[in-house]
Amino acid sequence: MEPDGPFSRxxxxxxxxxxxxxxxxxNLSLAEDVAQETLASAFEAWSYGGVPAHYSALLTASAxxxxxxxxxxxxTARKFAPELTRFIESxxxxxxxxxxxxxxxxxxxxxLRMMFSCCHPxxxxxxxxxxxxxxxxGFHVDEIAAAFLASAAAIHKRLARxxxxxxxxxxxxxxxxxxxxxxxSAVQRALYLLFNExxxxxxxxxxxxxxxxxxxxxxxxxxxxxxPSSIPSTKALASxxxxxxxxxxxxxxxxxxxxxxxxxxxxxxxPQLIAEGVELLADSAAGDELSAYHVEARIAxxxxxxxxxxxxxxxxxxxxxxxxxxxxxxxxxxxxxxxALAQHxxxxxxxxxxxSIRDKERLAGYPFYPAALGELELRLGHAVAALRxxxxxxxxxxxxxxxxxxxxxxxxxx
Numbered sequence: 001m002e003p004d005g006p007f008s009r010x011x012x013x014x015x016x017x018x019x020x021x022x023x024x025x026x027n028l029s030l031a032e033d034v035a036q037e038t039l040a041s042a043f044e045a046w047s048y049g050g051v052p053a054h055y056s057a058l059l060t061a062s063a064x065x066x067x068x069x070x071x072x073x074x075x076t077a078r079k080f081a082p083e084l085t086r087f088i089e090s091x092x093x094x095x096x097x098x099x100x101x102x103x104x105x106x107x108x109x110x111x112l113r114m115m116f117s118c119c120h121p122x123x124x125x126x127x128x129x130x131x132x133x134x135x136x137x138g139f140h141v142d143e144i145a146a147a148f149l150a151s152a153a154a155i156h157k158r159l160a161r162x163x164x165x166x167x168x169x170x171x172x173x174x175x176x177x178x179x180x181x182x183x184x185s186a187v188q189r190a191l192y193l194l195f196n197e198x199x200x201x202x203x204x205x206x207x208x209x210x211x212x213x214x215x216x217x218x219x220x221x222x223x224x225x226x227x228p229s230s231i232p233s234t235k236a237l238a239s240x241x242x243x244x245x246x247x248x249x250x251x252x253x254x255x256x257x258x259x260x261x262x263x264x265x266x267x268x269x270x271p272q273l274i275a276e277g278v279e280l281l282a283d284s285a286a287g288d289e290l291s292a293y294h295v296e297a298r299i300a301x302x303x304x305x306x307x308x309x310x311x312x313x314x315x316x317x318x319x320x321x322x323x324x325x326x327x328x329x330x331x332x333x334x335x336x337x338x339x340a341l342a343q344h345x346x347x348x349x350x351x352x353x354x355x356s357i358r359d360k361e362r363l364a365g366y367p368f369y370p371a372a373l374g375e376l377e378l379r380l381g382h383a384v385a386a387l388r389x390x391x392x393x394x395x396x397x398x399x400x401x402x403x404x405x406x407x408x409x410x411x412x413x414x
Contacts, residue, residue: 012039013136014056015063017114023067028166030070032135038063111136112222115190119183122165128183130155131162132190137215139197146202146398147193149331149362180228187223188237188293191216195241199248207258207401208251217241224280235284236293242277243300246270258405262309274304292328295320314344331362339372347379367396371406378413387413 012035019031038059052058118131126148133139133147141159145152197203198212220238223229250264259265281297299320306312321337334357342350354373363369374389390410397403 011056011059012036012138013111013114015039015059016135017111018060019063019067020114020117028135028163030067034063034067034070038066112219112226115187115219116180116183118162118166119186120162120165121182123162125186125189127158127162128186129190129193130158131166132187133193134159137190137194137212143197143202146365147197149366180226184223184229184231184234187229188234191220191223192237192240192293195220195244199244199251202398204399207256207399208248210248213241213245213248217245232284232287232289233291233293235280236291236297239277239280239284240293240297240300242273242280243297243304246273246277246304252401256401258401260405261303266308269304277301277304290323290327292324295324295327299324309343312343314340318344329358331357331359332366334358334360335363335366335369335372342376342379347376351376351380365396367393367398367402367406369393370396371409374409374413378409383413 015035015038016028016031019034020028023030041062042055042059046052046055115132115136118135119125119128123131130139130144130148133144134141139147141152141155144150144159145155148155195213195216198209198214198216200207201209201212203209217238220234220241223234224238246269247264249270250266250268251259253259277297278301281294281301284294284297299317302313302317302320317340318337321333321340324333325337335354338350338353338357341353351373354369354376357363360369370389371393374386374393377383377389378386387410390406390413394403394406394410397406
């Protein structure tokens with residue numbers, strides 16, 4: 001159990017959600033501080049004996065008592081007396097271990113509602129999504145900045161303003177059906193970024209973080225199961241996550257080295273997840289809506305169902321990226337389109353497309369842009385130019401697996 005590992009992120013999000021529901025969103029800072037202090041104490045206490053059974057109940061009870069102590073020290077207990085009484089007498093109070101109050105299903109609703117509550121109408125979606133990633137997904141400022149292709153300073157400002165707005169709100173969990181509909185877009189995007197961070201994010205520790213992918217899929221499944229949020233775009237997002245998650249086992253080999261699409265062992269892809277993703281994609285076709293998630297899920301389905309990389313319908317994938325560039329353009333989408341174009345028409349057109357990407361300066365810290373340039377230069381026989389790009393990609397690599405992968409491409413230049 002690591003202080004900054006999957007367990008800590010998951011339990012911190014849960015405790016913040018529970019405490020904020022009780023003490024109000026104006027006490028979000030209190031909830032965050034208490035959650036971290038509670039987890040730190042638990043790590044110290046459990047470092048030798050291991051994590052006890054029903055740890056969620058123990059953490060919740062400890063956080064409750066710690067929050068009450070803080071409020072009493074600040075002489076505000078009287079103001080919160082009704083809430084404290086309800087909290088002490090509620091299902092969140094520590095019960096006998098035979099009680100099933102602390103099963104995962106009893107806690108997920110608070111976490112999901114907290115996500116929607118972060119989408120305050122006074123905040124733009126560009127501030128709402130970082131709040132969700134920071135408060136409920138445990139993302140650091142640098143991780144959020146990498147996901148948005150933005151500076152850490154800009155993200156820090158968004159988070160500070162967002163928390164200030166939330167602190168002035170008196171509504172949190174009192175959400176109506178129209179609130180879910182209006183705020184769904186931001187929650188969907190947060191889950192999309194959460195999954196992507198696990199699939200190929202900016203972590204310095206690991207190239208693949210399955211815990212983040214599983215968390216995103218769990219919450220996405222809750223959205224699909226919840227009436228007001230079970231709309232075509234939600235199902236398309238869930239489809240996309242299933243189809244990409246099916247390929248996770250083959251993205252690295254037994255030594256932890258990153259494997260490219262052409263080198264992956266497709267027998268390790270998950271057929272059950274592929275089938276689930278294809279079914280969700282079919283269900284998402286209801287209605288007239290065409291979201292970016294629909295297009296990306298269709299691209300993922302073409303990859304997941306192709307016999308091998310060479311038999312992938314690259315022309316259709318390029319066409320889908322053209323659609324995606326119209327409805328949700330970004331430098332990363334343009335990069336992926338250029339790579340697909342290189343597979344369809346050849347390295348030279350793909351290289352030209354890479355060089356013509358608008359706003360490509362936003363990819364300055366993204367190692368796979370120079371890596372793609374290097375790969376296409378190498379295919380054209382330009383070993384010196386390829387080496388220069390691969391060396392730049394190696395400098396930008398975010399973890400050991402990415403560095404080893406690029407070192408293999410550097411060796412290919414010789």
